[in-house]
Amino acid sequence: MAIHQVAPESYEQQLDHKLALLKRQFATLCLPEIDVYTSPSSHYRQRAEFKIWQENGRANYAMYEPGEYKKPYVISDFLVGSERINQLMPALLDAVNSNETLRKRLFQVEFLTTKSGEALITLIYHRPLDDEWQGLAQQLKAQLKVDIIGRSRKQKLLLDRDFVIEKLQVDGSELIYKQVEGSFTQPNAHVCEKMLSWANKHTHNAKGDLLELYCGNGNFTVPLSRHFSKVLATEISKTSVEAAKFNFAQNGIENVEIARMSSEEFTQAMDHVRPFRRLSHIDLSSYQFSSIFVDPPRAGLDDDTLSLSQRFDNIIYVSCNPDTLFDNLTKLSATHLIEHFAVFDQFPYTHHLECGVILRRR
Known part of the structure; x- marks a missing residue:
């Protein structure tokens, strides 16, 4: 995102421009x-990361324009970041700059916040972290009322926990999600609620x-599971699998089985190409699949996976890349009709558009 492109007063125009490009791309x-x-036109990102620019004995938040990675732009706030991020930014920087142990060789800061007000800050260093740093970080944790993680090469220090708990409001229900540091989560919680709805x-x-x-x-799994008899979900990341299991339990979801494997591996399992120990607890023959969500x-x-998807009556496809979505839909259209198409403006002021598609078998 180019810094100068963030202009809330032009939000509608930038979205109209992206829509026009997408309609032209998908015209066929x-x-x-x-x-x-x-x-929202501002304060919509629950996650943010900043480089730290050290100059004259002081640390500053810095960003870079695309293609200009040797020219830092020092910033004091972040208009697209959540209000919680903007509240924490100056308080954290004051604390870091008041203590050499916290400031020394700090080169990156990451914020993970929630709509419900929780926050996790990761401080990343080019040096080992010792007991002195940990003691000062504990004081900082209490001062800012956040969770803190310290990272350096081959080192990760947790002062308490490495996750936040998000609470999303979707169609009159509150959904609870563990979101783990370093794992993928939807950055725009406001739009995420709309996607789930x-x-x-x-x-x-x-x-x-x-x-x-x-x-x-389990971001989508949690609400969608309530509409199906049973759900079989797959995910390759061990951390995400554990978080998904936690989220199913927190939301009272009991009809979901999850397997830690890639889509390519699952396709091989469905086609009986080879057995997988990670599926040994699941009887694939017991499922009456009508729909696939990707x-x-x-x-x-x-x-x-495209071929596998074409075996289902209904395909729900959420895409973070219109280019590959267009290629996939061109092939899926041979067997399925596109009944509904939606765009979700997850990242205003960028070229990015998230898309959602509902396809039914012809």
């Missing part, structure tokens, strides 16, 4: 009317069972 697919879900809307009359690939910490990385769906 004859999309239905696009549902547009906007973001959209997914609810298009699955509330669902029948049968759901297969979900790339489930992460939220892949920017590379989109690989060819085998």
